[in-house]
Amino acid sequence: MLGRTDSRRRLLVILVAFAVAGASLGGRLAWWQVVRGSDLAADAHRQTTLRTEEPSRRGTIYDRSGTVVLATSVDRYRVVALPHSLSLADRQKTAQSLVTSRRR
Numbered sequence: 001m002l003g004r005t006d007s008r009r010r011l012l013v014i015l016v017a018f019a020v021a022g023a024s025l026g027g028r029l030a031w032w033q034v035v036r037g038s039d040l041a042a043d044a045h046r047q048t049t050l051r052t053e054e055p056s057r058r059g060t061i062y063d064r065s066g067t068v069v070l071a072t073s074v075d076r077y078r079v080v081a082l083p084h085s086l087s088l089a090d091r092q093k094t095a096q097s098l099v100t101s102r103r104r
Contacts, residue, residue, distance in 0.1 A: 049082075 032040070061071040079098070083091055 058073040060069055062068060063070055081094060086094065
């Protein structure tokens with residue numbers, strides 16, 4: 001049977017092992033955040049921001065007799081702003097120009 005000192009020693013070894021593992025994990029997480037944080041944020045932004053244009057035209061759709069046009073392609077334009085990528089002055093300037101162009 002194990003004596004009282006053996007179980008305390010085993011408990012102490014387990015606690016030290018968990019403390020070392022926790023400190024190692026915390027140190028690694030801190031290194032990722034502090035040392036590599038800005039690089040990783042830039043990589044994430046580059047991976048999630050993508051601009052594509054797909055010029056697709058839809059053919060004209062007629063009714064079954066072929067005389068009445070049911071649907072045609074229509075060009076549509078959309079303005080997308082990414083506020084976090086603009087400075088404060090550029091945000092205000094862009095917002096003002098969008099408001100004035102919307103009133104026309």
